[in-house]
Amino acid sequence: VSSFLGVDLSGLLGGTGGGQVAAQDEAVLASCSTGADANANAECRIVGAENSLTAYWTDVEGGAFQPPSVVIFDQATPTACGTGTTDMGPFYCPSDRTIYLDLTFFGELRSKFGTNGGPLAEMYVVAHEYGHHIQNVSGIMDGLDLRDTGAASDSVRLELQADCLAGSWVAAAANTKDAGGTAFLRVPTRDELRQALEAAAAVGDDHIQQTLGGGSVNPETWTHGSSAERVAWFAVGYDEGWRSCQTFGITPQQLANPRA
Incomplete structure (x- = not known):
C-alpha cells in the first residue's frame, strides 16, 4: 500500500491548537508515533496525513502559515459551526479552522458508495478537507454564496477546487519530507491512485443521488460536483499542481471539463 515511511508523528498529538490532532478518546491516539503505526491504524494515518499536508502547504504558503486543527470524533461533537454529527461526513469548520472526522465514514465509502x-x-x-482550510486562510471563501446550488454554483466550484488541491498534495507527498529529511509517503501505485479516484467519484452529487436518492439526478441541487468532475479536478491537481486549481472565473463548460 502507499505507506508512511519512518516519520515521527508524536509531535502532532493532543491539544487543539493549529496543526495538532485530537480525539474525543485520547487513548485512541496514544500509540501513534511512527510511520509503521500510520500504516497499521486509521487514526494514526490521519495524524500522518495531517503531518504531510502541513509540511506541503507550509512550503507553498510560507513560514507564517497556520495549519488547521484536526478532531477525530464519534457520533457527535461541538464545533464553532454548530454540532457536527456522523451523518454530515468529514467536514471543515471555517470559524474554528478545524477539520472534523468520524472514521466510520471510511467504512461507509465501501458499504454505501461501493468503493x-x-x-x-x-x-x-x-x-480535501485540508484544501478547504487553504481556501479559508487564503481568502478564497470570502464573499462566496455557499447557500446557492447548481452545477456551476460557488459551492461546486469550491468543492472541485478542494479536490484539485488534494490531488496536488498526493502528487507531491512522496517528495515532501519531515524535519529529519524523511519522505512522508512512498510513491502511490496505479491501483492506489485508482482507489483515491474511486473515493472522489463516490461522493459526486450525481452518484449520491443515483445511489441514495432513488436514481433521479438533478444538477440544479448540486453542491459538490459530479463524479466525473471530481475525478477530473483531482487529476488536474495531481498532474499540474496547485497553481492549476482555478475553478473560479471560468465558464460552466470549462468547470465541467477542465481538460477540454
Whole structure:
C-alpha cells in the first residue's frame, strides 16, 4: 500500500491548537508515533496525513502559515459551526479552522458508495478537507454564496477546487519530507491512485443521488460536483499542481471539463 515511511508523528498529538490532532478518546491516539503505526491504524494515518499536508502547504504558503486543527470524533461533537454529527461526513469548520472526522465514514465509502477504500482513499478525504482550510486562510471563501446550488454554483466550484488541491498534495507527498529529511509517503501505485479516484467519484452529487436518492439526478441541487468532475479536478491537481486549481472565473463548460 502507499505507506508512511519512518516519520515521527508524536509531535502532532493532543491539544487543539493549529496543526495538532485530537480525539474525543485520547487513548485512541496514544500509540501513534511512527510511520509503521500510520500504516497499521486509521487514526494514526490521519495524524500522518495531517503531518504531510502541513509540511506541503507550509512550503507553498510560507513560514507564517497556520495549519488547521484536526478532531477525530464519534457520533457527535461541538464545533464553532454548530454540532457536527456522523451523518454530515468529514467536514471543515471555517470559524474554528478545524477539520472534523468520524472514521466510520471510511467504512461507509465501501458499504454505501461501493468503493474499495484503502489508505490513500482515506488520505484523499483528509486532503480535501485540508484544501478547504487553504481556501479559508487564503481568502478564497470570502464573499462566496455557499447557500446557492447548481452545477456551476460557488459551492461546486469550491468543492472541485478542494479536490484539485488534494490531488496536488498526493502528487507531491512522496517528495515532501519531515524535519529529519524523511519522505512522508512512498510513491502511490496505479491501483492506489485508482482507489483515491474511486473515493472522489463516490461522493459526486450525481452518484449520491443515483445511489441514495432513488436514481433521479438533478444538477440544479448540486453542491459538490459530479463524479466525473471530481475525478477530473483531482487529476488536474495531481498532474499540474496547485497553481492549476482555478475553478473560479471560468465558464460552466470549462468547470465541467477542465481538460477540454
